[in-house]
Amino acid sequence: MEIVSAVSLWLIPILIGFILIYGTLKKVPTYESFTEGGKEGIKIAVSIIPFLVGMLVAISVFRASGALEYFMDLIRPGLYAIGVPPDIVPLAIIRPISGTAALGMTSDLIAVHGPDSFIGRLASVLQGSTDTTFYVLTVYFGAVGIKKMGDALKVGLLADLAGIIASIVIVTLVFGNM
Amino acid sequence: MVNIIWVMLTAIGIVFAMINGTMNEVNEAIFNGAKEAVTLCIGLISILVFWLGMMRIAEDAGLLKILASLFRPIVKKLFPEVPGDHPAMGYMLSNMMANMFGLGNAATPLGIKAMEELKQLNGGKNEASRSMITFLAINTSSLTLIPTTVIAIRMNYNSASPTDIVGPTLVATFCSTLAAIMIDRYFYYRRTRKG
Numbered sequence: 001m002e003i004v005s006a007v008s009l010w011l012i013p014i015l016i017g018f019i020l021i022y023g024t025l026k027k028v029p030t031y032e033s034f035t036e037g038g039k040e041g042i043k044i045a046v047s048i049i050p051f052l053v054g055m056l057v058a059i060s061v062f063r064a065s066g067a068l069e070y071f072m073d074l075i076r077p078g079l080y081a082i083g084v085p086p087d088i089v090p091l092a093i094i095r096p097i098s099g100t101a102a103l104g105m106t107s108d109l110i111a112v113h114g115p116d117s118f119i120g121r122l123a124s125v126l127q128g129s130t131d132t133t134f135y136v137l138t139v140y141f142g143a144v145g146i147k148k149m150g151d152a153l154k155v156g157l158l159a160d161l162a163g164i165i166a167s168i169v170i171v172t173l174v175f176g177n178m
Numbered sequence: 179m180v181n182i183i184w185v186m187l188t189a190i191g192i193v194f195a196m197i198n199g200t201m202n203e204v205n206e207a208i209f210n211g212a213k214e215a216v217t218l219c220i221g222l223i224s225i226l227v228f229w230l231g232m233m234r235i236a237e238d239a240g241l242l243k244i245l246a247s248l249f250r251p252i253v254k255k256l257f258p259e260v261p262g263d264h265p266a267m268g269y270m271l272s273n274m275m276a277n278m279f280g281l282g283n284a285a286t287p288l289g290i291k292a293m294e295e296l297k298q299l300n301g302g303k304n305e306a307s308r309s310m311i312t313f314l315a316i317n318t319s320s321l322t323l324i325p326t327t328v329i330a331i332r333m334n335y336n337s338a339s340p341t342d343i344v345g346p347t348l349v350a351t352f353c354s355t356l357a358a359i360m361i362d363r364y365f366y367y368r369r370t371r372k373g
Contacts, residue, residue: 006345009341009342012324028235033231033235033238037234037237038227038228042226045219045227049215049216049219053215053216058211060214061188061195061208064191064195064203064204065190065191065194065198065207066198067190093183096318097183101184104215106328107331115336115337115338115340116338120332124325125347127327128328128343129350130318130319131317132318137314137318139290140290141310143293143294144293144297145297145304146297146304147304147305150306150369155311155314155315159315159318159361162353162358162361163357170353171350
């Protein structure tokens with residue numbers, strides 16, 4: 001499992017170096033391409049502000065009122081028995097429904113538990129290893145007028161479940177137990 | 179669905195505050211939550227700008243196309259109904275590549291184009307074909323290579339090593355994609371057995 005950590009450390013710098021050198025060899029105006037693409041980043045960051053404000057306020061209220069603690073206490077014993085930290089449950093539920101809402105929850109979990117805690121890492125991996133099934137389904141099928149979805153929703157949601165289980169198992173293996 | 183969850187979170191919180199006498203904390207939470215969200219987004223700008231800039235270079239240099247052609251043999255196995263040189267194949271591969279590099283905005287139009295082509299292949303029917311379901315399954319299991327936004331959030335909260343989740347994310351993504359393909363195959367065989 002140390003290899004996995006090493007890959008994490010090396011992958012990004014190597015990839016960046018490779019892209020820059022390859023781009024230069026292909027005579028891409030690298031700096032101009034970079035700034036053009038970067039503008040997109042500003043747009044994205046600004047456009048998710050309302051989503052994050054909405055979700056983080058709701059979660060903050062839910063937590064500050066004591067409601068979160070109450071529900072966590074209810075489900076805690078059952079989840080611990082199978083090795084799942086209860087704090088991750090709301091994120092796992094919202095991940096297939098809304099990407100931006102899930103992003104809000106992930107950042108909330110990281111803020112509360114710390115980025116290098118078990119839950120912080122689990123939330124990070126979970127966020128990266130599953131996708132917004134409902135969004136993909138509505139946008140892709142909606143755009144081309146597919147009315148009968150067949151097994152698509154079932155397959156998508158089961159795939160999300162697989163991603164959640166895989167995240168829990170792998171984070172436990174790599175970073176140790178909660 | 180999000181609407182319901184969002185309202186429930188807030189409404190249950192307020193009702194709980196009435197019962198628990200935590201109205202003070204809730205008041206504070208409303209404004210702190212909003213402030214935190216904006217601070218977070220400003221913190222995200224740096225890495226999003228950097229990464230999307232890098233990805234634009236990769237795209238302009240034709241790296242996405244090269245990767246797509248590398249993966250063509252595997253993808254042909256996944257979509258037996260789609261001829262290898264069909265435009266649907268090209269769009270699906272480009273969509274997957276864009277997803278891998280976190281180019282969500284580039285991925286969506288490519289995905290829609292792929293769906294259009296798949297619909298034509300299916301005789302323009304308004305029901306999902308086998309290939310469409312497989313394509314969606316792969317998409318929803320996420321193909322992230324570099325979880326940019328998550329790394330940005332971790333940096334924002336002073337992680338000792340914000341990128342140490344990249345490896346585990348890769349492995350988890352691989353598992354979930356593999357599972358998605360197997361689940362998709364299972365449902366396909368169940369359908370064909372029935373029909």
